Amino acid sequence: MRKTYCLIILCFFYFGTVAQSVAVINGKPITQKEFVWIYKKHRPDNAKPTLTDLISFLNIYIDFKLKVLDAREAGLDSDSTYTEEVKNYERALLESVPPEARKADYSLAMNEYKDALLLYNISQTKIWDRIDDNDDTLRKYYVAHPTQYPNKDFEDIKAEVAADYQKQMECDWVTGLRKKFLVTVDQAVLNRLARNTGRQIVE
Secondary structure, three states: OHHHHHHHHHHHHHHHHHHOEEEEEOOEEEEHHHHHHHHHHHOOOOOOOOHHHHHHHHHHHHHHHHHHHHHHHOOHHHOHHHHHHHHHHHHHHHHHOOHHHOOHHHHHHHHHHHHHHHHHHHHHHHOHHHOOOOHHHHHHHHHHOHHHOOOOOHHHOHHHHHHHHHHHHHHHHHHHHHHHOOEEEOHHHHHHHHHHHHOOOOO
């Protein structure tokens, strides 16, 4: 009886948590609290976001989380350099934040740093290493897209070509991740957040 009761409580807690998630990526939720925190941090001047603003930002954040998931699947979170950098950051954060202020924001800040570092590391492999000092690859892209660079010499616009090639790789990467991992968005939660914009976006 006790086991059944505990299972009921756990199921209720689980579904209650999922219900408060703005999205779920490969079974892992992006909680409303996390989304609101990250939105406020990166869009501090937008005190009254519209539903369109929230959807646009959520899609950007989902792409970010997908790349981080890709990094974790590649085992980059087990790299010794990564774990050491995380420890150093955590140590510095603990020293800079007074004990009474170490509430939810502390864990959110730590998770953001871990994710950002993983994104940097995997972007180095997936994107930047393929561009740096690789004129042959850039030239092939330049030749394959003549309408983008009419009457422009490759050497004169190499930086522009590199930027365009990077955008293309980013797009292909995200498209592949969107196909590989299941992403669901809770429109009801976003609608509720948008309705609160007349007052203030709430957690």
